[in-house]
Every structure is written in structure tokens, then in C-alpha cells.
Amino acid sequence: MESLTAVPAAPPPAHIVLVPTHLWGHARPMAVLAARMVRLRPVIVTLCLGNKIASRARGEIMHDIRAGPLGSGGEEALARLRVLEVEQGADHLDPAVFRDSFLEAWGRLCAGETVRVEAMDGTPCEVDFKTSPPSAVVVDVFGSEITAALHALREQAPEPKGLRIYSWTPVSSSYTAVRYSMNPLAMIEAVAAREGMSLEEAAVSVVSTPRGTAVDCPCIPPVYDYELEPQGFIWPRELMLRVWVKGARALRHVEGTISFDAREYHSEAAAIMRDLMGRTGKKVYFAGPLLTARSNEKCGRGAVAGTELGRWMDGQVEKRGARSVVYVSFGSLFWPSEPVKVFAALEELMDLGVPFIMPRSSPLVKLPAELERRMEESADVWLDDWLPQQDILEHPAVGWSLTHAGHNTVLECIQAGVPMILWPITVDQGPNALHLSTNLRIAFELLEVRSGTGAGPVRRLGDKRLSGTVESVRKEVREVLGRAFGEEGERMRARVGEVSGVLEAAWASGESAGDKEGVARREVKAFIDDVSAYPPARLVQAKST
Structure with a gap:
């Protein structure tokens, strides 16, 4: 048997x-x-x-x-x-x-x-x-x-x-590469030991007290340390302790990290990040871009198609042509430290007759009553508490995004083929703005909007000094909009399309002829x-x- x-x-x-x-x-x-x-x-x-x-x-x-x-x-x-x-x-x-x-x-x-x-x-x-x-x-x-x-x-x-x-x-690999190349945890621990400070006090001393130190990292243009916080953002102490001490220490205990960034968004920064983690035997896996798919439909995934907002955007295309609308968003967490400069920029958009869409996603957004009334009464402004950002960016009406350069928004703009006007605030937004405006050349960075300790001389421009006044912001916004809606802006738009194609290939199946797995x-x-x-x-x- x-x-x-x-x-x-x-x-x-x-x-x-x-x-x-x-x-x-x-x-x-x-x-x-x-x-x-x-x-x-x-x-x-x-x-x-x-x-x-x-x-x-x-x-x-x-x-x-x-x-x-x-x-x-x-x-x-x-x-x-x-x-x-x-x-x-x-x-x-x-x-x-x-x-x-x-x-x-x-x-x-x-x-x-x-x-x-x-x-x-x-x-x-x-x-x-x-x-x-x-x-x-x-x-x-x-x-x-x-x-x-x-x-x-x-x-x-x-x-x-x-x-x-x-x-x-x-966060973007640009930010990780720059910040962790500076090894802030080691500096915080050294200052705490030397000065007899708490780790919280040492973190404030190291991270939130810029000294005008030159920062040279091969993945971004040369900057001073304060330019990494262009709004002079003051981190709450508990948040600073969580990110710069507890977060950095926690990385000692992990086997590796998954980055939501696209490796080819900034390949030099990705290589630095991989090297830094590899020194302690940890792997990095780049999973991005992790955006829901673009639709072949005219108005994105349908979230705005047939809605009042969708009809408004369709009307802007009929009245002014494609790519005539600016999408204005500072994300759901932050708001510039000098709101009066934001108000001036919004007034310039209206005075120039540039239609724009703006969500009030952040709880920090507070508009003056008169400005809010003017915006709500304007036929060329769409103001709402929350809006489907990705669908809006993919609509043919949208030509530019005025944004804080948060990385989700950056990747969504690139995917939609929308160049940017950048107003970075904190976290990865400063390094992102440097990479997008200087390395990739698919965005303009507003400089006169810088505030507080972030408004010092601009190192990459030969230590150019900024005025930082509301009037200088108005002037810069007018100049940038003129360039954005001219030939220079169209060249940027073409480059965004090229970058979009590279990032889209990150998730390619490799099953088509001549195509390799992303x-x-x-x-x-x-x-x-x-x-x-x-x-x-x-x-x-x-x-x-």
C-alpha cells in the first residue's frame, strides 16, 4: 500500500x-x-x-x-x-x-x-x-x-x-536629508549635558534659536539655518520635544522606515536619507507618490463635477480660458505668522482680476470681516471651509497653486501638472520650496513674505536683504503673477509635466512593452x-x- x-x-x-x-x-x-x-x-x-x-x-x-x-x-x-x-x-x-x-x-x-x-x-x-x-x-x-x-x-x-x-x-526626503544631516538630537543631548538643561530647554536652544549658521547640504542650495523656518515659526515646546527628541530617539529602535515620498522627486535627498539610515543598519523604502489616481474625466474624480463649484470652474474656463484660476491653500494645520501679508496678497489677486479658490481648512484661518465680505460677494472668488483639493487641481480651470509647499499638496500639484507659487511656513516646506524653485524650476518662491527670524539675508542670492513690508509683498505678488501668466510660467508648466511623468512611473506595473516596474x-x-x-x-x- x-x-x-x-x-x-x-x-x-x-x-x-x-x-x-x-x-x-x-x-x-x-x-x-x-x-x-x-x-x-x-x-x-x-x-x-x-x-x-x-x-x-x-x-x-x-x-x-x-x-x-x-x-x-x-x-x-x-x-x-x-x-x-x-x-x-x-x-x-x-x-x-x-x-x-x-x-x-x-x-x-x-x-x-x-x-x-x-x-x-x-x-x-x-x-x-x-x-x-x-x-x-x-x-x-x-x-x-x-x-x-x-x-x-x-x-x-x-x-x-x-x-x-x-x-x-x-515628510519630504529633502527635509529629512537636510535636518538629519545636521544631527539635531546629538546637539540637543550635548547642550543639555553641558548646560545642565532639560531636554526641552535644550531643544528650544538648538532648534528654535537660529544663529545665522551656514547650512550646506548637497541636495539644496546654500542657506542660513533660519531660512529653514522662513516664517520664524515657534514650535510649541511639547511638539518640539515630541519631534526632535522623542521622535529622533524612537528612530533608534526601528528596523527601518517607509517614506511617503517619491524617490525620484528628489533623488539626491533620497540617497542621503538612505545613507543616513543605512549607517545604523536600517532600511528605507520609498513608497510615494501615494495619491489616489487621476481620472480621465474632465473634472477629476467627479467630486466637483455637476456641483456648484464645478459649474463655477467651468464658467471660468468659458469666460477666461483654461488655467486662469489660482488655487490658494495653506493646508489644514498652519497659517502664515503675519496674516496681514496674506490679506494683502488676496487683495492683489482681486485687484488684478485673477479668479481664485480658497479653502479655510486650518482652524487658524481668520479673515478680516471686510475682506471676507468682499471675497464672498465677488463672482471671481470661491471661498469655503473644506474643498476637494485634488479634484480642483485636476480641473482645467486651475493654472497655478499658491501654497505653503506642504508635501502632499506639492505632489498633488505635480500630478495635476499645476506649477506653484510658494509661501513656506515650517517643517518640510522650506526645503521643498528651495528644491521646487531652484532645482526643479517648477515654482516661484515668495521671499518678501518671510517673517520674524526667518526674514534675514537670503544666502543663495548673495545675502540679499528683504524689506518684509506689506507693500513689498504686494509688489512681489504682482510681479510673480505677471511672470506666472507669461512665457516663463508656461515653461514651468512644461517642466511640471515632465516631472509628473517621472513620478507617475513610480507605480508602473512593468507589464507593458518597454515599461519597467516602478x-x-x-x-x-x-x-x-x-x-x-x-x-x-x-x-x-x-x-x-
Whole structure:
């Protein structure tokens, strides 16, 4: 009789937990990443989202599944993508409530409990670390306390648990390369030890006290340290401690990082970032651009088609021609430190008869009553509290974007073929503005809008001194708009199209003749394969009898 050999059971699929914070600009690209992970490999992904943004993130996932660069037909993967909602609180910057809510759910899972969630296909299911232990967790660098807590649990375990922790880097590689080349954590720790200061006080001394020091990094033009904060932005102390001390220390405990940036957006900066991380044996995976797909429809994905806003934009095309509208946005978190300069710029747009669209997404936006009344009464201004930015940028009416140079907006503008007028405030916006205006030459940077300590001499312009007055802002805005709507602007538009093509190729399938698989697609697959090669973490301890 022929013996039968048992066929070993197939190993369970890898389980990856993704943890952005409650900030929409951090969570949205991670939601897109989750949608692509379950398409590229048969993995299980649990995406942890703040309860106030979860519904919007689900919409981004569904659109990417149906119309994204991986093609249609990905609905069967939705069952492997679960969304775990956690409380996020009311503070638009502080992730403390999100942190505590997530760690409470994590603790329950590690104690052997199950947490009921809903998969993206609508079926109820459970997150259960006993039957589906995680192979890796990816945590937003802004959630550094979460990374520290997970690392501490890993270190306190009586036996190796195998949990692999990665960071999520939702800023441009330009910023990471410049800032971490300066090694701020080492300086903060040295100052604290030498001066007998707290780390918080030392962080203020090192990061928020510019000294006019020359910064020479090969990926950006030469600048002084204060030019990296062109609005003289004063970081709240707790935020500074979270980013520059806790965040930097948390990076010591991770196996690597996933960057939401596109490697080819700034290849020199990406190489520096990879080198800096590689010195401590950590990998960098460039997953960007992580934008929901462009539609072939006239008005983007349909969010504005047939709406009052869509009809307004169609009317601007009929009245003034394509690319006649300026989209004005400073993002959902920040606002220039001298609002009077913003008001002057908006008045110049109206005085020049340039139609524009402006969302009031940030809670910091406060317009003078008379200016707001004038804008609301103008037939050439569209003002609203929240607007579908990507759909607007892809509409043929929009020719330019006046923006803070936040990286999500930058990538959306490039994807839509829209050149920019830049008013950087903080974080990655200063390095972005330098790269876009000087290296890529697809944007103008406004200089007279600089404020406070950020308004010193401009190093790359031979130490040019700025006036910084409201009148000088008005003059610069008029000059830049004249150039933008002239031949120089059209040359920039052509270059944006070239850069857009390069970034679009990052997610190419490699299946067409003469086409090779895109770098982002390769790197996300490499990340999944890397974590899948290790046994899953043993987080739930067997109970002793």
C-alpha cells in the first residue's frame, strides 16, 4: 500500500499593522499604501485611524482600489484590509488622545482579547493576535510615544517576541536629508549635558534659536539655518520635544522606515536619507507618490463635477480660458505668522482680476470681516471651509497653486501638472520650496513674505536683504503673477509635466512593452517580502496552568 505523506499547511499570511496619527496629511497616504499592500501581496493589513477621519480615509481606499495604478478588480483584496478606529480627540496637532486610545486597544490585543472591526468589503471581522499575530507594525514618526511604548514592551518581554517596528515618514526626503544631516538630537543631548538643561530647554536652544549658521547640504542650495523656518515659526515646546527628541530617539529602535515620498522627486535627498539610515543598519523604502489616481474625466474624480463649484470652474474656463484660476491653500494645520501679508496678497489677486479658490481648512484661518465680505460677494472668488483639493487641481480651470509647499499638496500639484507659487511656513516646506524653485524650476518662491527670524539675508542670492513690508509683498505678488501668466510660467508648466511623468512611473506595473516596474511598486513589495520572511511576533503569552 502506498504511504501517504502529509502536506504541510501553508503558513498564515503576514499581518501588518499601520498606525498613522490623527493628522489627515499623514493618514491619507498611509490609507492609500494599505490599499496597495493588499493588492501586491496576499497579506492582512490592519489600518488604525482616528475616528474623525476614518470615513474619508475609507473613501480614498475605495477609489484607489477601483481606479488606482494597480488597475481595477481589486475588490477581493478588501476582505484582508481591516480598519480599526480609535479616538483622536479635539486637538488638531496633539496626538495624545490617539496615542492613549491606540495603546489601550493594543494592550487588549496582547492580553488575548479580540477587537471587532469591519473589513473594507463591509464584512464584520476581528483583530486577534492569537490567530493572526502581527509580523510588523509601522508607526508615524509623529507618534513617537507609540513607538517608544511598543519598543519598551518588546524589551520587557520574558522571551523574544519578534515584533518588528518600522517608522512612517510623512515628510519630504529633502527635509529629512537636510535636518538629519545636521544631527539635531546629538546637539540637543550635548547642550543639555553641558548646560545642565532639560531636554526641552535644550531643544528650544538648538532648534528654535537660529544663529545665522551656514547650512550646506548637497541636495539644496546654500542657506542660513533660519531660512529653514522662513516664517520664524515657534514650535510649541511639547511638539518640539515630541519631534526632535522623542521622535529622533524612537528612530533608534526601528528596523527601518517607509517614506511617503517619491524617490525620484528628489533623488539626491533620497540617497542621503538612505545613507543616513543605512549607517545604523536600517532600511528605507520609498513608497510615494501615494495619491489616489487621476481620472480621465474632465473634472477629476467627479467630486466637483455637476456641483456648484464645478459649474463655477467651468464658467471660468468659458469666460477666461483654461488655467486662469489660482488655487490658494495653506493646508489644514498652519497659517502664515503675519496674516496681514496674506490679506494683502488676496487683495492683489482681486485687484488684478485673477479668479481664485480658497479653502479655510486650518482652524487658524481668520479673515478680516471686510475682506471676507468682499471675497464672498465677488463672482471671481470661491471661498469655503473644506474643498476637494485634488479634484480642483485636476480641473482645467486651475493654472497655478499658491501654497505653503506642504508635501502632499506639492505632489498633488505635480500630478495635476499645476506649477506653484510658494509661501513656506515650517517643517518640510522650506526645503521643498528651495528644491521646487531652484532645482526643479517648477515654482516661484515668495521671499518678501518671510517673517520674524526667518526674514534675514537670503544666502543663495548673495545675502540679499528683504524689506518684509506689506507693500513689498504686494509688489512681489504682482510681479510673480505677471511672470506666472507669461512665457516663463508656461515653461514651468512644461517642466511640471515632465516631472509628473517621472513620478507617475513610480507605480508602473512593468507589464507593458518597454515599461519597467516602478520604483515605489518594487520597494513596497520588498518591504512586504522582508517582513514576511520573519516569523510573526508572539505577543499573546500562553497562560500558565
